[in-house]
Amino acid sequence: MSGSNSSNPAAAQDAEPLQLTVHAMPRADVAADEARRRTARGRAKMLLVLLACAAPVVASYLSFYVLRPESRSNYAALIEPSRAMPAALPLTDLEGRAVSAASLKGQWLLIVVGHGACDRECEQRLFTQRQLREMAGRERERIDKLWLVTDDAPIAPALRAALEVAPATQVLRVPAPALQQWLAPAGGESLESHLYVVDPMGQWMMRAPPRADPAKFKRDIDKLLRASSFWDRPGR
Secondary structure, three states, rough: OOOOOOOOOHHHHHHOOOOOOOOOOHHHHHHHHHHHHHHHHHEEEEEHHHHHHHHHHHHHHHHHHHOHHHOOOOOOOOEEEEEEOOOOOOEEEEOOOOOHHHHHOOOOEEEEEEEOOOOHHHHHHHHHHHHHHHOOOHHHEEEEEEEEEOOOOOHHHHHHHHOOOOOOEEEEEOOOHHHHHOOOOOOOOOHHOOOOOOOOOOEEEEEOOOOHHHHHHHHHHHHHHHHHHOOOOOOO
């Protein structure tokens, strides 16, 4: 009986030996360089995002302070540099509850400062504050009215009721020494003599003269609202 070979010697001779390819592991210094590059790219992207967010605000201030020559002849005094609202400003409402200073941000603020026993001039400033907001027309929703009371004196019920008429004036108490770390009067004047303007970022940046003329002061406020119109919107 003839048999058959179970293997092919010629094929076995022609077969190439099995070869294994060993891939080199990345060097530690190469991996560290790549990690540094990824970190740098991440930081660059974050910086671009921050710049994109800040650009409208910066542009509006450049527009108001630099690019518009007429804005340099202001009726009110510009505060340069502007002063940031202290985060720890000790504010309380009329019921004695603490109010965060950060909660005031997001709107333009027209601020009156006075004692609880509001005299005739104090009432006139509060009336002027209301006038100015109403005179802003369709932009008035971007402005909030704030009365900062610097003592513990009670507020007359009639005045309190008038301030609660919509749009209500927010009334907060704050110790005068703490407030003086932020707002300041003109030379020879008291802290209560002025109306103060604070931007939506909490920066005090304008102070009206004592017994301000509403029509003249309105022109300054109009400039501020126009310069910030493309980044500021009504409401917090």
